[in-house]
Amino acid sequence: MNINPENLAAIALEIVGSSGASVGQVRIARHDTRGIALRDGQVENVASDSSTGLNVRVVHNGAWGFGATTELSEAGVRKAAAAALEMAKISSAVSTDVVDLADEPVHGKVSWRLPVEIDPMQVPDSEVISLLKSWHERVSKHGAVHHVDVQAAMGKDVTFFADLTGNEISQERDRTSASLTAVHVGENGFDDMRTCAPPAGRGYEYLLGTGWDWDEELSRIPEYLDEKTKSPSVEAGLWDLVIDPTNLWLTIHESIGHATELDRALGYEANYAGSSFATIDKLNNFKYGSDIMNVTGDRTAAHGLSTVGFDDEGVAAQKWNLIKDGILVGYQTDRNIAKKIGLSRSNGCAFADSPLHVPIQRMPNVSLQPGKEELSTNDLIGQVERGIYIVGDKSWSIDMQRYNFQFTGQRFYEIRNGKIIGQLKDVVYQSKTPDFWGSMSAVGGKQTYLLGGALNCGKGQPGQTAPVSHGCPSAVFRNINVLNGRAEAGA
Amino acid sequence: MSELNISQATEYALELLGNSGGVAVGEVSDSANIRWANSSLTTNGNSIEQSLSLAAFVDVEGGIACGIASGQIRTRDDVVKLVEKSKASALAAGVAEDANELTAGSQTIDFQKAPATTDLSGLEKVSKDLGQVMKNTDAQYFGFSEISTDTIYLATSAGLRARFEQSSSRFELCAKSIDRSRSSWSGESGISLNNVDVFKHAKMVDQGLVHQKNKIDISPGKHTVTLSPSAVADLMIYLMWTASAREAAEGRSVFSGPAGGTKVGEQLTTRKFNLTSDPKYKGLETISQVISMGSSSFASTFDTGLEIPAVNLIENGTLKALGSSRYTSTLAKLPFTPLADNIIVSDGNGSGDLNQLAARMKDGLLITCLWYIREVDPQSLLLTGLTRDGVYVVKDGEIIGTANNFRFNESPVGMLNRITDAGEPTFCLPREWADWFSRAKVAPLTIADFNLSTKSDAI
Numbered sequence: 001m002n003i004n005p006e007n008l009a010a011i012a013l014e015i016v017g018s019s020g021a022s023v024g025q026v027r028i029a030r031h032d033t034r035g036i037a038l039r040d041g042q043v044e045n046v047a048s049d050s051s052t053g054l055n056v057r058v059v060h061n062g063a064w065g066f067g068a069t070t071e072l073s074e075a076g077v078r079k080a081a082a083a084a085l086e087m088a089k090i091s092s093a094v095s096t097d098v099v100d101l102a103d104e105p106v107h108g109k110v111s112w113r114l115p116v117e118i119d120p121m122q123v124p125d126s127e128v129i130s131l132l133k134s135w136h137e138r139v140s141k142h143g144a145v146h147h148v149d150v151q152a153a154m155g156k157d158v159t160f161f162a163d164l165t166g167n168e169i170s171q172e173r174d175r176t177s178a179s180l181t182a183v184h185v186g187e188n189g190f191d192d193m194r195t196c197a198p199p200a201g202r203g204y205e206y207l208l209g210t211g212w213d214w215d216e217e218l219s220r221i222p223e224y225l226d227e228k229t230k231s232p233s234v235e236a237g238l239w240d241l242v243i244d245p246t247n248l249w250l251t252i253h254e255s256i257g258h259a260t261e262l263d264r265a266l267g268y269e270a271n272y273a274g275s276s277f278a279t280i281d282k283l284n285n286f287k288y289g290s291d292i293m294n295v296t297g298d299r300t301a302a303h304g305l306s307t308v309g310f311d312d313e314g315v316a317a318q319k320w321n322l323i324k325d326g327i328l329v330g331y332q333t334d335r336n337i338a339k340k341i342g343l344s345r346s347n348g349c350a351f352a353d354s355p356l357h358v359p360i361q362r363m364p365n366v367s368l369q370p371g372k373e374e375l376s377t378n379d380l381i382g383q384v385e386r387g388i389y390i391v392g393d394k395s396w397s398i399d400m401q402r403y404n405f406q407f408t409g410q411r412f413y414e415i416r417n418g419k420i421i422g423q424l425k426d427v428v429y430q431s432k433t434p435d436f437w438g439s440m441s442a443v444g445g446k447q448t449y450l451l452g453g454a455l456n457c458g459k460g461q462p463g464q465t466a467p468v469s470h471g472c473p474s475a476v477f478r479n480i481n482v483l484n485g486r487a488e489a490g491a
Numbered sequence: 492m493s494e495l496n497i498s499q500a501t502e503y504a505l506e507l508l509g510n511s512g513g514v515a516v517g518e519v520s521d522s523a524n525i526r527w528a529n530s531s532l533t534t535n536g537n538s539i540e541q542s543l544s545l546a547a548f549v550d551v552e553g554g555i556a557c558g559i560a561s562g563q564i565r566t567r568d569d570v571v572k573l574v575e576k577s578k579a580s581a582l583a584a585g586v587a588e589d590a591n592e593l594t595a596g597s598q599t600i601d602f603q604k605a606p607a608t609t610d611l612s613g614l615e616k617v618s619k620d621l622g623q624v625m626k627n628t629d630a631q632y633f634g635f636s637e638i639s640t641d642t643i644y645l646a647t648s649a650g651l652r653a654r655f656e657q658s659s660s661r662f663e664l665c666a667k668s669i670d671r672s673r674s675s676w677s678g679e680s681g682i683s684l685n686n687v688d689v690f691k692h693a694k695m696v697d698q699g700l701v702h703q704k705n706k707i708d709i710s711p712g713k714h715t716v717t718l719s720p721s722a723v724a725d726l727m728i729y730l731m732w733t734a735s736a737r738e739a740a741e742g743r744s745v746f747s748g749p750a751g752g753t754k755v756g757e758q759l760t761t762r763k764f765n766l767t768s769d770p771k772y773k774g775l776e777t778i779s780q781v782i783s784m785g786s787s788s789f790a791s792t793f794d795t796g797l798e799i800p801a802v803n804l805i806e807n808g809t810l811k812a813l814g815s816s817r818y819t820s821t822l823a824k825l826p827f828t829p830l831a832d833n834i835i836v837s838d839g840n841g842s843g844d845l846n847q848l849a850a851r852m853k854d855g856l857l858i859t860c861l862w863y864i865r866e867v868d869p870q871s872l873l874l875t876g877l878t879r880d881g882v883y884v885v886k887d888g889e890i891i892g893t894a895n896n897f898r899f900n901e902s903p904v905g906m907l908n909r910i911t912d913a914g915e916p917t918f919c920l921p922r923e924w925a926d927w928f929s930r931a932k933v934a935p936l937t938i939a940d941f942n943l944s945t946k947s948d949a950i
Binding site: 042043044045046047048049050051052053055063064065066067068069070071072073083086087090091093094095096097124125126129146147183185189190266267268269270271272274275277356357358360395396397398399400401402403404406408426428430432458461462463481483485486488489490491 | 522524525526527528529530531532533534535536537538539540541542557558559560561562563565576579580581582583584585587588615618619621622625631633634635637663664665667671674676741742743747784785786787862863864865866867868869870871873875876877879896898900902905926942944945946947948949950
């Protein structure tokens with residue numbers, strides 16, 4: 001940032017401090033993004049955005065107030081501080097809830113940076129385009145491939161947080177993602193196949209092969225697609241599933257990640273994203289899944305999209321249990337809601353996607369832990385007599401209390417007597433969260449563990465998006481309801 | 492902004508873009524919101540955001556290239572850097588397939604006028620009225636209200652200068668019983684909060700909770716349903732988003748013809764069903780010129796400034812058009828069809844409001860709204876999602892109680908042929924897509940054999 005954040009923050013904190021605010025926080029942030037898209041080998045878009053702004057957040061007379069601006073000047077920060085105090089005044093008239101924050105040690109003047117090898121925002125567009133074109137060339141040569149869409153997206157967050165307690169926290173983190181989708185158009189319609197490479201908290205080195213074997217995956221995409229177009233349609237009914245981490249991460253995100261958000265459990269998202277079946281009366285006694293289910297919340301995971309040094313309320317990053325031996329034992333919190341359920345400290349999940357947005361409780365990297373036995377994915381497939389091995393994510397949907405969900409995937413392999421015999425198509429799996437996790441009979445070992453994730457997790461009003469990762473091993477689920485997508489459409 | 496205001500920055504950027512030209516779009520958004528849960532205010536915000544987006548056109552061997560860059564502008568140097576960035580991106584991109592002549596357009600006289608500001612009086616009134624509503628201790632209330640005003644300055648190297656002001660408002664109220672066994676919702680969108688009748692919405696959601704006292708267990712399966720305007724809007728918006736001429740012509744869409752080409756001209760339903768987008772539609776007015784900072788199947792930066800006409804995508808049940816840019820329309824061999832940011836859905840034989848339509852259904856389910864809608868199968872445009880905040884059981888034309896929620900698996904295209912009745916279009920808030928698309932006037936529809944695939948225990 002070219003502006004002096006310390007000076008701007010000092011002006012705001014002086015204003016809100018002298019007004020009698022019990023909490024005063026200033027956040028100055030720059031979010032850079034860039035995206036490049038190719039369609040059938042032609043560049044469709046090359047775009048970049050840089051968004052910078054500041055906000056002032058106060059608790060005054062027990063009510064929140066928030067003011068924000070993109071005007072990074074003394075005048076701008078004074079206006080934001082005044083707006084925050086005014087909004088607190090309006091809020092206090094209708095708020096029956098007194099804001100009280102869980103304590104957090106003062107960290108003082110500190111800085112943190114996500115380690116990357118190549119700054120993704122500094123790589124020339126031409127270099128990225130050249131790489132993506134080479135991917136297109138490799139895949140489009142195959143006779144089964146009629147169209148190829150390729151895209152890459154990169155982002156950087158540079159933030160400065162200061163508060164009335166004396167914190168001055170500077171942070172920087174990057175993320176990189178890319179995907180390729182190959183499309184087949186035939187007599188019986190069309191099909192597609194997308195790469196499974198997840199977005200990652202890494203630099204541009206990720207697209208060059210650090211952390212993902214692009215060569216291997218790109219070389220297989222055409223044959224995966226070709227086989228899919230010729231594969232039989234699935235028979236609807238109960239199937240055992242072996243779910244690959246490239247698919248299971250999203251099921252974890254929807255059925256555990258959002259369900260263990262404390263603000264949802266307390267009703268704060270009830271009008272929009274929804275609430276949660278995992279209400280606080282269930283803490284430490286609810287059987288969420290089978291005994292081999294262990295899930296952590298983690299803002300420290302290497303290359304995690306939700307990994308930070310400190311959250312947007314100045315709370316240091318932590319790792320903690322959400323589900324232990326199948327029992328719900330924890331939630332994701334910010335400082336306000338942590339205090340509401342009697343926790344002495346927040347686990348650091350406050351996040352805002354823009355300096356113009358209020359920090360709300362957002363998801364840490366929520367991950368299913370691998371098993372103690374060193375089981376490979378093939379070992380897990382070997383445990384299944386009649387089942388489906390599911391790879392890659394695609395369609396997803398879950399209800400507003402995180403019970404009923406439905407997912408599809410990229411590839412579905414039929415398993416007979418412990419062996420894969422070929423792809424199926426039109427597979428849709430549907431279940432209820434506690435039933436699904438209760439049916440988990442085996443988890444893979446560390447060698448099957450992969451950090452998946454998404455850049456676009458949505459929540460809050462006004463809507464905010466957050467990047468988040470989910471690690472997991474391959475796992476086996478018994479007797480899951482499988483629907484046939486074509487039959488569901490009446491075909 | 493210390494050195495130059497947003498309209499000056501827009502002009503300065505265009506000057507720096509030079510002979511090859513381009514497009515500059517300055518935008519200032521002034522917004523304020525309040526949010527409440529458990530009958531208490533939770534968060535609020537008041538922000539002003541300004542940004543400048545540039546599309547640089549650069550002459551390269553074989554044609555014209557285009558690069559996009561956007562950011563905040565505080566100094567003249569910021570504009571210089573943004574121009575450099577957009578030009579560099581253009582050079583890297585190479586020849587743009589969709590390159591076309593920019594339209595000359597006209598020059599507005601108010602291009603230098605300062606950005607509009609948001610009137611907070613409506614939000615204050617909503618806040619005050621909510622204070623009254625939340626005194627009711629028989630239920631707890633949740634919701635969100637927002638008012639925003641965007642001022643857009645559009646300038647192109649072809650001489651076009653246009654300034655747009657567009658306000659958008661939103662009010663949502665959800666009521667839940669104290670034991671959380673019942674939940675109802677009401678919402679509206681518009682251009683001002685001043686006329687929002689908070690007490691009317693409160694009455695509706697309170698009435699919903701009363702209806703829900705009688706729980707009736709309904710099994711999943713194919714049911715006759717009446718979908719509220721909000722629910723229909725969410726399904727039809729998705730249909731509109733997939734109505735791309737290029738995708739259809741390439742065989743990658745539900746609107747692809749079985750033997751190549753598209754389904755334009757094909758009858759999708761025997762009903763006099765209409766799906767229209769019209770930037771000048773009264774009550775849903777929106778920007779009537781293309782502003783596209785990027786290219787896709789639906790839009791091209793090079794089309795910026797062209798007029799957006801009223802478009803009937805579906806007219807009297809027949810697919811009449813598919814969305815396109817000038818470039819993609821030539822690929823699809825269909826007329827150029829830019830789409831506006833609104834949707835109007837009607838049925839020529841429709842009559843009455845939602846309650847009258849539900850009464851005419853006799854026996855079936857009245858669905859308040861839909862949630863978490865996602866595409867399952869693009870070939871049939873099979874969508875999945877959930878019913879939410881009120882599935883009312885109608886028997887002999889009367890609401891007799893409430894059913895559980897369901898997951899649906901339905902195609903908004905496939906279901907058109909199963910419309911059995913319709914009401915009059917009304918302004919509504921599409922609950923699922925309102926963050927991206929809130930201007931809708933949509934008829935409630937009764938659909939036979941709507942696929943409520945599985946039961947949801949969610950309240």
